[in-house]
Amino acid sequence: xxxxxxxxxLQSSQxxxxxxxxIGLVSIxxxxxxxxxxKSEYRFKLYKNGYLxxxxxxxxxxxxxxxxxxxxxxxxxxxxxxxxxxxxxxGILGGFSMIALFVWSAHRLWSKHCYSLFCALMxxxxxxxxxxxxxxxxIWIFLILCLKIAEMKDMDYxxxxxxxxx
Numbered sequence: 070x071x072x073x074x075x076x077x078x079l080q081s082s083q084x085x086x087x088x089x090x091x092i093g094l095v096s097i098x099x100x101x102x103x104x105x106x107x108k109s110e111y112r113f114k115l116y117k118n119g120y121l122x123x124x125x126x127x128x129x130x131x132x133x134x135x136x137x138x139x140x141x142x143x144x145x146x147x148x149x150x151x152x153x154x155x156x157x158x159x160g161i162l163g164g165f166s167m168i169a170l171f172v173w174s175a176h177r178l179w180s181k182h183c184y185s186l187f188c189a190l191m192x193x194x195x196x197x198x199x200x201x202x203x204x205x206x207x208i209w210i211f212l213i214l215c216l217k218i219a220e221m222k223d224m225d226y227x228x229x230x231x232x233x234x235x
Contacts, residue, residue, distance in 0.1 A: 112149065114139065119148040119157050130160035151197035154204075167203070174216060181219040190215060 115137045122142035125131065136157050138144025148154050156164035171194060178187040193208065202208055 115148045118142045119153055123157050128160045128162055130158050130163055133158055147201050149200055151201050151203040154201040177219050181222045183219050186215045
């Protein structure tokens, strides 16, 4: 009989521990969601103020520099999104050019079966949605190397097929 009472006590303490753990996890999730919403609201303010700044020169942009702001445009804040910051700097024409270059590069890597480089490019593209990384030379060096590797793979394929015809 004693062992059954000990088992009941153990089971009720485990239930209590799981309940406390559940309450703790719910609290952490609520804090996390609240933080995400708060950060998102701030990011959308930067987007809106960046858009308002872009309207001063929509086709060719405003040139290098941060032009968004916390409360209004032109308060020297970056948008923290490579595409939006690039459009703000180079205008709609520069934005279309950047998208075209990215899409063409991704297509070239995929069509040349450079899947790992394609995935790396997609990862950089995703990361760039939350940071202004396109201004860093390493991004451009990476892009040039990816395209050069795809070109060399194409040249190697053409060389092999030419030798097979001989």
